[in-house]
Amino acid sequence: MWLYEKKLQYPVRVSQCNPRLAKFLIEQYGGADGELAAALRYLNQRYSIPDKVVGLLTDIGTEEFAHLEMIATMVYKLTKDATPEQLKEAGLAPHYANHDKALFYHNAAGNPWTAEYIQAKGDPIADLYEDIAAEEKARATYQWIINLSDDPDLNDGLKFLREREIIHSQRFREAVEILKEEQGKKKFF
Amino acid sequence: MYSLVKYYHPYISPFDPCPPMKVKSYRTPPNLYIGFQPPSLPQFSPREALAHGTLWPIFYSPYPGKGKEEMTRE
Amino acid sequence: MNKTMPPEYYSMLEEIQAVDFVLVELTLYLDTHPTDKEAIQQYNYYARQSKKLKKEFEKQFGPLLQYQSYSGYPWTWDDTPWPWQV
Numbered sequence: 001m002w003l004y005e006k007k008l009q010y011p012v013r014v015s016q017c018n019p020r021l022a023k024f025l026i027e028q029y030g031g032a033d034g035e036l037a038a039a040l041r042y043l044n045q046r047y048s049i050p051d052k053v054v055g056l057l058t059d060i061g062t063e064e065f066a067h068l069e070m071i072a073t074m075v076y077k078l079t080k081d082a083t084p085e086q087l088k089e090a091g092l093a094p095h096y097a098n099h100d101k102a103l104f105y106h107n108a109a110g111n112p113w114t115a116e117y118i119q120a121k122g123d124p125i126a127d128l129y130e131d132i133a134a135e136e137k138a139r140a141t142y143q144w145i146i147n148l149s150d151d152p153d154l155n156d157g158l159k160f161l162r163e164r165e166i167i168h169s170q171r172f173r174e175a176v177e178i179l180k181e182e183q184g185k186k187k188f189f
Numbered sequence: 190m191y192s193l194v195k196y197y198h199p200y201i202s203p204f205d206p207c208p209p210m211k212v213k214s215y216r217t218p219p220n221l222y223i224g225f226q227p228p229s230l231p232q233f234s235p236r237e238a239l240a241h242g243t244l245w246p247i248f249y250s251p252y253p254g255k256g257k258e259e260m261t262r263e
Numbered sequence: 264m265n266k267t268m269p270p271e272y273y274s275m276l277e278e279i280q281a282v283d284f285v286l287v288e289l290t291l292y293l294d295t296h297p298t299d300k301e302a303i304q305q306y307n308y309y310a311r312q313s314k315k316l317k318k319e320f321e322k323q324f325g326p327l328l329q330y331q332s333y334s335g336y337p338w339t340w341d342d343t344p345w346p347w348q349v
């Protein structure tokens with residue numbers, strides 16, 4: 001089971017009332033390489049991967065939920081006090097028409113989240129390579145969002161998240177090395 | 190040693206409609222170079238670790254954002 | 264009346280976030296380096312540190328951990344602020 005802790009992983013700050021940025025950030029909420037996809041991908045792969053790497057998938061998957069909450073916090077702060085007029089100016093009128101200020105699992109282009117974003121091949125190497133690629137893609141997405149944002153406080157949180165993808169990728173690369181080791185070899189006599 | 194950014198000079202056509210970006214770049218973060226992490230690497234203090242997004246300086250890879258390398262035209 | 268939190272809330276919370284972040288980093292590291300004794304000792308040290316800091320924080324600002332933290336009267340778990348509100 002999971003326990004909820006009433007704190008963010010990182011102190012998220014947003015300094016400018018700029019709802020436009022929420023439109024880009026939502027990519028990491030409900031997009032293909034976003035935090036929801038990441039959490040569900042790793043936690044789902046746990047059930048069919050060698051025991052040696054189950055702990056890592058559990059712990060990274062859990063951390064991704066903390067990241068999802070950070071993104072939600074940024075979107076919430078950017079939109080909570082915006083008027084319909086401001087949302088319209090920010091290009092969020094279509095979102096407002098459907099959801100008011102509710103967050104929704106879709107990407108920056110408005111496409112709803114789909115399970116097709118995540119793979120589960122059952123082959124440990126294929127799955128871990130998928131995870132490494134997912135981390136690099138998430139890192140790239142954070143770079144492009146940072147390039148679009150001029151809010152230094154918001155970027156501070158986004159840079160933290162980008163760095164986490166680097167660490168996650170590192171650990172998945174190590175997991176591949178662990179699975180390559182000979183001691184798990186079937187012995188023939 | 191390794192660099193965290195690589196640069197290249199893309200082909201430029203006289204018929205390109207926008208003013209050309211003469212140099213383009215991409216990131217190559219430390220996880221591509223370190224291999225299996227060796228034990229006892231130097232660490233940040235807890236506060237610094239939180240601020241950098243990692244406990245180990247060797248993995249820290251700053252990202253400057255816009256106005257920096259890949260956005261500049263020469 | 265709108266509620267706001269005092270500066271101590273933010274400073275104590277950030278201290279917890281820093282220590283808990285070290286625990287996250289060491290956890291992922293130990294998942295792939297299960298025999299690093301030094302890292303395990305460090306993990307246990309910060310786990311203790313985290314418990315201490317949270318006990319102090321909870322005395323002033325209420326429960327942090329679902330199903331685990333003690334409650335005052337009336338039930339304090341559902342008091343604002345929630346993490347995204349602060």
Ligand SMILES: [Fe+2]
Pocket residue numbers: 038064135138164165168
């Ligand atoms: Fe990640």
